[in-house]
Amino acid sequence: MSSPINKVLIADDIEQECVDILKQNGIEVTVKTKQTKDQLLESLPQHDAVIVRSATKITAELLAASAGKLKLVGRAGTGVDNIDVPAASANKILVMNTPQANSRSAAELTCTLILALSRHVPQAAASMKAGKWARKDFMGEEVYGRTLAVLGLGRIGTEVAVRLQAFGMRVIGYDPIVTKEQAEAKNIELLPLEQIWPQADYITVHVPLIKQTENLINKDTLAKCKKGVRIVNVARGGIVNEQDLVDSLNAGHAKGAAFDVFEPEPPTFREFIDHPLVIATPHLGASTIDAQLRVASEIADNIVQYNKGTVLGVLNARDVLN
Numbered sequence: 242m243s244s245p246i247n248k249v250l251i252a253d254d255i256e257q258e259c260v261d262i263l264k265q266n267g268i269e270v271t272v273k274t275k276q277t278k279d280q281l282l283e284s285l286p287q288h289d290a291v292i293v294r295s296a297t298k299i300t301a302e303l304l305a306a307s308a309g310k311l312k313l314v315g316r317a318g319t320g321v322d323n324i325d326v327p328a329a330s331a332n333k334i335l336v337m338n339t340p341q342a343n344s345r346s347a348a349e350l351t352c353t354l355i356l357a358l359s360r361h362v363p364q365a366a367a368s369m370k371a372g373k374w375a376r377k378d379f380m381g382e383e384v385y386g387r388t389l390a391v392l393g394l395g396r397i398g399t400e401v402a403v404r405l406q407a408f409g410m411r412v413i414g415y416d417p418i419v420t421k422e423q424a425e426a427k428n429i430e431l432l433p434l435e436q437i438w439p440q441a442d443y444i445t446v447h448v449p450l451i452k453q454t455e456n457l458i459n460k461d462t463l464a465k466c467k468k469g470v471r472i473v474n475v476a477r478g479g480i481v482n483e484q485d486l487v488d489s490l491n492a493g494h495a496k497g498a499a500f501d502v503f504e505p506e507p508p509t510f511r512e513f514i515d516h517p518l519v520i521a522t523p524h525l526g527a528s529t530i531d532a533q534l535r536v537a538s539e540i541a542d543n544i545v546q547y548n549k550g551t552v553l554g555v556l557n558a559r560d561v562l563n
């Protein structure tokens with residue numbers, strides 16, 4: 242094991258719990274959020290580790306400039322698409338995340354959005370605030386008996402499936418690394434994508450943003466979907482093509498969408514956000530006090546354990562430590 246982590250930079254908003262645990266273990270902590278690239282170029286090499294959420298982008302340029310000084314990038318959360326992991330490995334910098342800590346919160350938000358879509362809750366609430374009493378404008382549909390497709394049957398996807406089964410939804414799913422038996426154990430019918438598209442009333446994506454998942458839902462796949470399909474993305478912007486989805490909504494094919502994530506963030510494609518059939522939230526999947534306390538303490542604990550010689554939650558340990 243290489244030299245210990247003595248100085249940590251916290252570069253995004255993280256609960257105080259993280260600072261407290263690190264300090265209690267003799268680690269010096271600097272909290273400086275919303276740094277520009279130039280500020281990060283200067284501050285990263287002055288620390289042994291940096292802790293981020295999704296706001297700060299840890300690019301190849303920053304990692305190369307910090308090589309030999311920065312030892313670890315800690316992600317207080319799940320997705321590491323804001324961290325150039327191959328560049329971190331190439332510069333012998335470990336990348337750690339806390340993949341278990343916020344999955345329940347992300348799953349709960351997904352279920353909230355699916356139910357909100359089925360009953361037009363945000364649109365109806367906005368209409369009330371505008372002084373209207375428009376009961377006829379918001380006829381909904383039960384989710385009971387309808388088919389939910391979960392693309393990506395990891396922790397979050399599975400938790401969504403189990404919760405919405407309690408509402409009587411039939412759940413079908415796709416995941417290239419899950420077996421039929423594993424899916425069946427959760428009452429999920431595992432199907433190839435080609436069989437998913439025409440059956441789903443709701444499609445929710447729970448995959449990381451990688452080459453194979455970028456643009457996964459696009460004009461071709463939307464055309465194969467059932468008329469009236471609703472699309473939910475609480476995973477990452479870029480998995481669903483927003484322009485193609487707007488076209489489908491305008492054509493009366495897709496019936497609604499609920500998105501918590503965008504490319505870029507904050508989103509610039511206003512036609513999508515402003516669309517009356519779209520519910521948009523500002524990347525709130527992990528924004529619960531419960532999840533934030535968990536990610537904050539877990540990432541701090543992992544760094545403390547690292548100093549004791551135990552490697553926990555490290556994504557690129559094989560590349561860096563060997």
Ligand SMILES: O=C(O)[C@H](O)COP(=O)(O)O
Nearest residue numbers: 294295296318319320527
């Ligand atoms: O990947 C994650 O952990 C979630 O998208 C939450 O991201 P955040 O930590 O920026 O809220």
